[in-house]
Amino acid sequence: MSETADPPITFYRLQGCPYCERVTRLLNEYGLEYRSRFVEPMHSERNVVKRVAGVRTVPVVVDDNTGVTMAESANIVDYLESTYGEGERPDAAAAGAGGDD
Numbered sequence: 001m002s003e004t005a006d007p008p009i010t011f012y013r014l015q016g017c018p019y020c021e022r023v024t025r026l027l028n029e030y031g032l033e034y035r036s037r038f039v040e041p042m043h044s045e046r047n048v049v050k051r052v053a054g055v056r057t058v059p060v061v062v063d064d065n066t067g068v069t070m071a072e073s074a075n076i077v078d079y080l081e082s083t084y085g086e087g088e089r090p091d092a093a094a095a096g097a098g099g100d101d
């Protein structure tokens with residue numbers, strides 16, 4: 001039998017985009033399955049993401065688990081934390097753990 005079901009989260013992103021990396025990191029931290037859709041580097045040619053989210057910037061996350069479509073990395077990070085996190089941001093936990101300099 002094949003496992004062909006699409007992951008519930010679709011992540012529109014661009015190679016080398018620091019905002020996207022922030023989201024990637026959190027998705028991975030939370031062990032969430034997602035499908036990456038790499039958008040066109042040319043802003044004007046990003047019609048797919050424009051259609052889905054109303055913007056041409058990435059990152060954009062579409063979460064079929066909750067019916068949420070979201071742009072803006074800070075909002076996405078907040079959303080992932082509040083939806084899938086356990087009350088503590090991995091970044092913040094890491095930053096606060098063990099560093100005394």
Ligand SMILES: N[C@@H](CCC(=O)N[C@@H](CS)C(=O)NCC(=O)O)C(=O)O
Pocket residue numbers: 014016017018019020043056057058059071072073074
């Ligand atoms: N404030 C946005 C910035 C995202 C952003 O600037 N993404 C770049 C790629 S790294 C982009 O899509 N640029 C195209 C544009 O600004 O129209 C966020 O935090 O998500």
